[in-house]
Amino acid sequence: MNSDINDLDLGATIRGFAVGQKLFDRYTLQSIIGRGGMGVVWLARDEQLERQVALKFLPDLLLVDQAALDELKHETKRSLELTHHHIVRIYNFEQDSHAACISMEYVDGLNLSALRVQKETRVFEVNELAPLVVQLCDALEYAHDTANIVHRDLKPANLMVNSRGDLKITDFGISRSLSDSVTMLTRQSTSGTLLYMSPQQLNGERVSPLDDIYSLGATIYDLLTSKPPFYGGSIEKQVHEKIPRSMAERRKELEIASKTPIPAHWEETIAEALAKDPAQRPQSARELSQQLVDRAAPIRKTKREKLMVPVSAGGAASQGSKVSRRAVIMSMAGVAILVAAIGITMSIVRRPTSVPANESSKPSFTATVAPTPAPAPVTGRIIVNTIPAGASVYVDGSEQGQSPLVIENVAEGIHRLRVEADGWEDASLIAEVKPGATVDMGTLHLTAKPTPAPTQAAATYSPPPPLPETTSPPQPEYDYRGFVLQHLQKCTNGDVSGIVADYADSVDYYENGMVTPSFIAKDRRKYMSSWPTLSIQMTSPVSYDTSNAPHIRVNFSYTFEARNGRKVSRGQTDNTWFLLQTPAGLKITSEKQTITNRSRK
Structure with a gap:
């Protein structure tokens, strides 16, 4: 990564502002909450809407370039369309003759990079990261498929967790546009965070959701090992040519004594996400999430996915690669011959076998009868986090485990959740589960039970006379x-x-x-x-x-x-x-x- 970008003179984005100053006739500055190569971020109070906001100020050199400002305004307007619980809301683009900034939702928490450093082992454990990955992938799936927006700069520093334990993606589309503008104006060779960028993004190719999938894989790799896949030497050359070590090998190399090993399917999925060829990566955020957290759930096809051919556990898919990426496309003539000979539809699941010279005129395929298409998902998932952790979670009276907890294969419908922990008041929640969806209950702050008052010496006690028999009151009628x-x-x-x-x-x-x-x-x-x-x-x-x-x-x-x-x-x-x-x-x-x-x- 070019260090020159971080050394830019940011001018009035850091100098010239003071606590208590009112800007744009609307925002009162309260404190600086972040700064870096692309500007400074202030916590401010929006006096019109009476709420706290984060103001991301632009470097002064952008204020003199109208084309760069127009591009950033365009990206800000696009980001206004993003209305997802796990994406930081963009409120407005503010500008006057002295400064320009983007007003956005204030997140009262730390980013994942800072939270990782606070860990005893300096890495997340898989069970800690899994609920956050589910939230992150839900947000990316929404952005890619519903809003048609690619983040372009996913990394631990752009992923925050608020005081309720909810993950929030920051700077959707804005960080990269700002970085690109600074790169162009200062004539730097590259912009952005090379450590998490895909080979295609480094080459300047047309941006794709699969670039975010690569960055997501690099981000998870970093959070589980304390380092991104490539972090020394010629980063750009390694991103294009080198296969990163497994996460277990990287932990061993860095002498990280983790409490639990990284599961094999996490290793395989992150390796796929970091594939040089975009076609070899998980084709959607939902697919990646399901491979990591819920491997048994059906994968919903999206416009970026190729045909997924289901196979038995003993088939090619058991090796950790997708059948669709190994499938051989059968010619239409071959299909007609097979249909006429066998009378049923065939599906190819392995490469064509070698054809002996004396049988070269005969079409030869290794084929199996196409299995019944996987049914649409009929279950969903519930995520429960509590403070303190370790509380017992019950769904419809059945104990599911202890928080933090991802409850899989929950039937569609309304479910009653109960959370219990010694010394804490029980909590009851209601969750509506829809097929294939995730219900994130957020972080539940349990209430401590009051300390019982000391008992006094008991006086002579006579039991009260029995109460007369009464009938149960009738159930109320509800309007x-x-x-x-x-x-x-x-x-x-x-x-x-x-x-x-x-x-x-x-x-x-x-x-x-x-x-x-x-x-x-x-x-x-x-x-x-x-x-x-x-x-x-x-x-x-x-x-x-x-x-x-x-x-x-x-x-x-x-x-x-x-x-x-x-x-x-x-x-x-x-x-x-x-x-x-x-x-x-x-x-x-x-x-x-x-x-x-x-x-x-």
Whole structure:
């Protein structure tokens, strides 16, 4: 990597700013939280939205190049489309005559590079890294397939973990654009972090999601061994020509005394991710995640994947390589001959066998009957992290293990989770599992049990007379439609206490994951301060499904209009809630919403 980039004069991006200074008539600077070759990052308060944000300031040399600024603005606008729980949100591009910066979500935690250094052995263990890899791959799959955006600069320093234990990918698309602009303006030969770049990216070829797959493999290699695949000498030459050592060999070379060995399938999958040929890498982030964490799960095809031919455990796939990459494409004439001779479809799973000279006119293939296509996934996965770790996790009353925990092959539907630990209060959660999906419950902070008061000497005790026999009180009748309408009325009236009373102790709240009622109270007060007047018009009846009682799913839609003086926000919402039947009435355990036709004036 060119050290000159890190030695650039960043000008006012470091000098000239002070704590308490207000910039762009909106942001009050609080502290510097990061700096490097591409600029400095400040923690600031957004006075308009009353929240903390991170401001990534651009080097001064970019401010005088309009083409570079326009390119960075374009990438920032594209990144605004990324709305995933594990991707840092980009809010805005700010610029005046003195400075320019990108406003983004503030993450209250450290990056994986810093967290690795804090480990006793200076490396992560596989069981510690697995839940984070699942979150990371989910975010990459979303970015690649839904938003059509490639990160281009994945590395441990761009992966952060917040105080709740959630992984966040930073600088999606922005870091590389900024680096490329600085490289062009300073005439450096290369830009970015060579240690994690694919051979194709080093060559300047058209960027592809498979470049991110290579960088992801290099990142995992680093986190498990303390070094990237190549870290000394001519990095670019080694990336193009040399095969890296296995992670076990690298640990031995660096004298790392790890608690547990790296599983063979992790070694094989990371080696595939680091393949020089993109076709030999896992063809999607989901595929890589499944090979590492859930090898038994079916692999969903994407537009980048080749045909995946399922084989038995004893077939070619057992050697750790993909059948699709060894398959030989049969000519259409050969297929017609085989179909006519055998009467059924054939699928090639090995290379053509050698043809003797005296039989050269006969087509010869090693073939087997095509197996039944793998069924679509019917199970999902649940990830549970707790503070403290080591808590017992139960799903529908069945113990699954201790946290941190990845629970595989969970049936589709609503499941009740219970978390228990000695000395800590039990916690209950609700998870809706969909086929092939991962439900990340976030990091659950357990509450310590109160210390019991010392007992006093007991006085003479006489048991009370027996109570008269009573019958169990009748179960309450639940009005789901009335509950929803009353809750929405509280929202339009600004009744925060009434709103919060409708929620359970732990709620899957919009894109925030699992939160407490106190979080919801702060969120509602913040919304009402921005939009003090709210009106709602129902556009569909409240429908509900009681088949999983006491967990009730409700769906409804409405249009809304929020006002603050002359400012107006309008939109259409489709809502899905989950309600829990309790003796005290209904409680909201999950609240999700999709907004369409949104407009603001």
